[in-house]
Amino acid sequence: MGLNTQIVDQAVADFAAGQSEKAQVSLSGYLALHREDADAWFALGLIRVRSGNIPDGLTALQLVARLLPMQPNVYRELAIVYSFIHDLDRSKACAVTADSLESDLDIDLSTVFAASARGDYAQVLAIGAQILAARPSAIRVYYEMALAHQAHNDYDLVVSALKAITLAVPACVAVSKALADFSWTLKKLDRMSSSYSRQILGQAPGRAIELNAADIDSYYKLALQFDPRWSEAHVYYANYLRDCGYHDAASSHYRIAENLDPHDPVTHFNLGLALEAVGEKAAAEAEIESAILIKPDFGEAHECLARILEWKTNSSRIFSHYSAALGCARFYSTQVYL
Amino acid sequence: MKVDLTRPPKSWRLVTAVWGERFVERFLTTTLPSILSPNNLPSLSLGEKVEYRILCQRADIGAIERHPLYGRLKQLVTIEFVPIDEIQGEGKYGRLAQVHRRGMEGALEGDVGLIFLTADGIWSDGTLASLKRISSSGSQVILMDGPRVVEHSFRREMARGHIGTGGEISISPRALMKLAAEHIHPNEASWNWDSDIIHDVPFQLHWTVPGQGILTRGFCLFPLYVRLIRPLGDFIGAIDHGLIETIIDDAANIYYCSDSDEMAVVSIDAIGFSSANFKRTDKTDRILRIAKWVSAEATRQNIDAAFHPARRHFTDLDAERWSRVERLSECHLNAVLGCCQLLDVHAELQRRDLNAAAGLLAFALHENGLARWPGKLGPRTFLVPSEDAVRDWLADPATGDFWRLDRLSVIRLLQRHVRDGLVPSMSIVQSSDALKIELADIQIRNGLIHVIDRVLAN
Numbered sequence: 001m002g003l004n005t006q007i008v009d010q011a012v013a014d015f016a017a018g019q020s021e022k023a024q025v026s027l028s029g030y031l032a033l034h035r036e037d038a039d040a041w042f043a044l045g046l047i048r049v050r051s052g053n054i055p056d057g058l059t060a061l062q063l064v065a066r067l068l069p070m071q072p073n074v075y076r077e078l079a080i081v082y083s084f085i086h087d088l089d090r091s092k093a094c095a096v097t098a099d100s101l102e103s104d105l106d107i108d109l110s111t112v113f114a115a116s117a118r119g120d121y122a123q124v125l126a127i128g129a130q131i132l133a134a135r136p137s138a139i140r141v142y143y144e145m146a147l148a149h150q151a152h153n154d155y156d157l158v159v160s161a162l163k164a165i166t167l168a169v170p171a172c173v174a175v176s177k178a179l180a181d182f183s184w185t186l187k188k189l190d191r192m193s194s195s196y197s198r199q200i201l202g203q204a205p206g207r208a209i210e211l212n213a214a215d216i217d218s219y220y221k222l223a224l225q226f227d228p229r230w231s232e233a234h235v236y237y238a239n240y241l242r243d244c245g246y247h248d249a250a251s252s253h254y255r256i257a258e259n260l261d262p263h264d265p266v267t268h269f270n271l272g273l274a275l276e277a278v279g280e281k282a283a284a285e286a287e288i289e290s291a292i293l294i295k296p297d298f299g300e301a302h303e304c305l306a307r308i309l310e311w312k313t314n315s316s317r318i319f320s321h322y323s324a325a326l327g328c329a330r331f332y333s334t335q336v337y338l
Numbered sequence: 339m340k341v342d343l344t345r346p347p348k349s350w351r352l353v354t355a356v357w358g359e360r361f362v363e364r365f366l367t368t369t370l371p372s373i374l375s376p377n378n379l380p381s382l383s384l385g386e387k388v389e390y391r392i393l394c395q396r397a398d399i400g401a402i403e404r405h406p407l408y409g410r411l412k413q414l415v416t417i418e419f420v421p422i423d424e425i426q427g428e429g430k431y432g433r434l435a436q437v438h439r440r441g442m443e444g445a446l447e448g449d450v451g452l453i454f455l456t457a458d459g460i461w462s463d464g465t466l467a468s469l470k471r472i473s474s475s476g477s478q479v480i481l482m483d484g485p486r487v488v489e490h491s492f493r494r495e496m497a498r499g500h501i502g503t504g505g506e507i508s509i510s511p512r513a514l515m516k517l518a519a520e521h522i523h524p525n526e527a528s529w530n531w532d533s534d535i536i537h538d539v540p541f542q543l544h545w546t547v548p549g550q551g552i553l554t555r556g557f558c559l560f561p562l563y564v565r566l567i568r569p570l571g572d573f574i575g576a577i578d579h580g581l582i583e584t585i586i587d588d589a590a591n592i593y594y595c596s597d598s599d600e601m602a603v604v605s606i607d608a609i610g611f612s613s614a615n616f617k618r619t620d621k622t623d624r625i626l627r628i629a630k631w632v633s634a635e636a637t638r639q640n641i642d643a644a645f646h647p648a649r650r651h652f653t654d655l656d657a658e659r660w661s662r663v664e665r666l667s668e669c670h671l672n673a674v675l676g677c678c679q680l681l682d683v684h685a686e687l688q689r690r691d692l693n694a695a696a697g698l699l700a701f702a703l704h705e706n707g708l709a710r711w712p713g714k715l716g717p718r719t720f721l722v723p724s725e726d727a728v729r730d731w732l733a734d735p736a737t738g739d740f741w742r743l744d745r746l747s748v749i750r751l752l753q754r755h756v757r758d759g760l761v762p763s764m765s766i767v768q769s770s771d772a773l774k775i776e777l778a779d780i781q782i783r784n785g786l787i788h789v790i791d792r793v794l795a796n
Binding site for chain 1: 358359360363488490519520521522523524526527528530533535538546548549550551552607608609610616630681684685688693694696697698700701703704705732740741
């Protein structure tokens with residue numbers, strides 16, 4: 001028996017024996033060290049809800065939906081919790097999501113999962129296509145195929161696969177956020193290609209593809225509607241807003257993300273850039289400094305801070321930050337948004 | 339055995355490394371049909387002994403053998419499948435390098451001319467005929483590359499007019515380059531010099547000649563053709579990165595394909611990227627970012643390669659326009675390499691705790707356009723003011739009003755601290771009685787540093 005199962009079983013037993021507090025303390029202690037353990041979060045969420053701590057229980061269950069986006073029982077529980085608090089719209093959306101995911105539970109996806117686990121994404125797509133030919137609405141198959149397309153960098157196919165299921169799983173935040181992320185990225189890539197193509201071919205510049213799109217915005221909002229405490233979703237949405245020129249709105253979402261996860265250097269950094277864009281240099285400086293404090297080898301942040309400090313008289317700080325920027329390796333992350 | 343490069347190789351070997359269903363499918367629908375066009379493999383194999391070493395997984399062999407074009411291929415060449423299931427390497431590129439090494443085995447002993455074909459390329463008709471001609475005139479290596487295109491739309495278009503009745507893809511270089519321009523991959527856009535977005539791995543750079551094509555300078559060019567003249571040693575990275583300098587004795591034996599009319603290829607790719615490879619940039623930042631990548635990753639041969647531009651075009655060349663773009667691109671390349679030199683100086687100063695001078699240089703690189711420092715390339719000697727000298731100068735209101743200097747003034751200031759060539763400390767002292775050298779003759783890549791006791795402000 002693994003540590004996870006022991007902890008969860010013991011917590012459930014404690015709860016059943018009326019020791020709710022003990023069960024929650026035990027699970028919380030375990031989860032402090034194992035943040036990605038969905039089973040433990042699920043148990044904690046249920047225990048909290050059944051102990052009357054609805055807000056914290058909801059938070060835990062929302063986290064489980066992020067970690068296990070294709071598990072119907074999570075949405076079933078979320079539907080119940082939302083009905084407790086009379087949020088009937090969200091309750092209904094969660095019930096719809098659970099129903100959709102349960103509708104294809106009879107399909108054996110073990111070969112798909114096995115192919116995915118060994119990185120054979122072509123096989124995932126081949127098996128997936130066969131299943132879809134017989135069961136065109138198999139949500140979990142579309143989701144696995146979207147992951148496979150992502151592994152192949154086939155972003156247009158990722159978007160197609162996710163679009164095929166988004167209406168059926170409105171409460172699935174992983175699908176909503178991914179759809180927003182990939183749609184936005186695809187637009188950027190299309191814009192880069194088309195404008196360069198016109199340049200090479202000697203054609204007059206066409207109207208640039210607008211990044212701002214109602215569907216992208218609505219997918220991000222949908223994700224945040226069902227998981228308002230997902231800091232990463234706030235950061236990505238803010239990056240998108242910033243790309244569209246909405247710096248103030250972006251700052252608001254960065255700040256929410258910062259409150260949810262104060263130790264993420266990337267959030268501080270991005271907020272700093274958004275603040276700099278609207279001329280709030282002092283606030284920007286403080287955010288970038290926070291980013292460097294958390295991640296001293298954050299080259300982009302050193303560079304940005306040196307630039308912000310330009311007009312002050314503290315030359316040695318500017319010099320040292322620019323020097324540090326030259327010495328740091330690039331920071332590969334989709335969230336570091338320049 | 340001694341290989342005589344003035345004579346053609348005794349036989350030829352095509353080498354393709356391919357694994358996984360996806361790339362096998364690409365190989366069968368791009369590489370294979372395009373090399374079967376009349377002036378590719380049929381022309382190369384005329385009166386010649388040609389083998390095709392296909393390095394793939396055992397599970398992939400059946401799919402290749404079952405393909406309708408396999409029979410045609412078999413008529414032209416001897417096919418050898420080499421299973422690669424057991425070959426391991428560090429990451430996919432490390433594995434690919436090991437697989438290519440297997441592809442080269444026995445080539446030296448048999449004096450075999452190796453032709454590397456990627457599994458996702460479409461070659462213009464005539465590429466292999468050109469290769470045969472060029473390799474017979476003493477070239478040991480032929481380097482080339484081609485643009486990446488968006489897979490789905492490109493293939494749709496390709497299927498409309500360039501696939502022959504036998505299934506082969508026969509496309510002229512100009513038609514191929516035109517299609518490439520119409521379906522250019524976003525990565526290529528990020529390598530365009532004028533773009534406001536830059537790729538994190540700028541292994542090639544483009545300058546546009548509107549209405550005609552792209553001038554490209556590539557650091558990592560693909561070795562289409564290789565002839566071994568000695569046993570293969572270790573090489574770093576993939577074959578388009580570190581192989582060439584380990585196999586050549588004389589750089590003059592490298593043939594750089596400079597015109598797509600001669601040979602042309604495109605590689606197909608999905609539209610996406612695996613991480614946040616694209617960053618916003620401006621001209622100064624662009625040079626700095628490219629220089630950082632070149633400093634960290636490029637080999638000597640990679641840099642030499644960038645001095646051999648390739649004209650990829652779909653119309654007749656307007657010679658004057660292309661020459662002008664070529665000259666401009668060389669200035670840009672020199673700016674990048676000049677910046678590399680300054681980055682080397684900066685790194686050395688940081689290593690020696692000469693932080694004030696390092697900071698001043700870093701500031702100038704970022705803010706004052708020193709990244710666009712003009713000047714001819716070559717070894718240089720840098721007179722670097724000591725910590726005290728920089729601090730005193732910055733603190734002195736009479737001379738240290740650094741913040742008000744414009745770009746040109748900063749460049750002039752730096753230039754006062756630079757001498758062309760490797761100038762030993764003794765010569766510096768002899769030329770200036772007042773100057774004291776505190777630390778002499780620090781060697782860096784392609785340069786020397788002397789630490790001096792003052793800022794040469796005027």
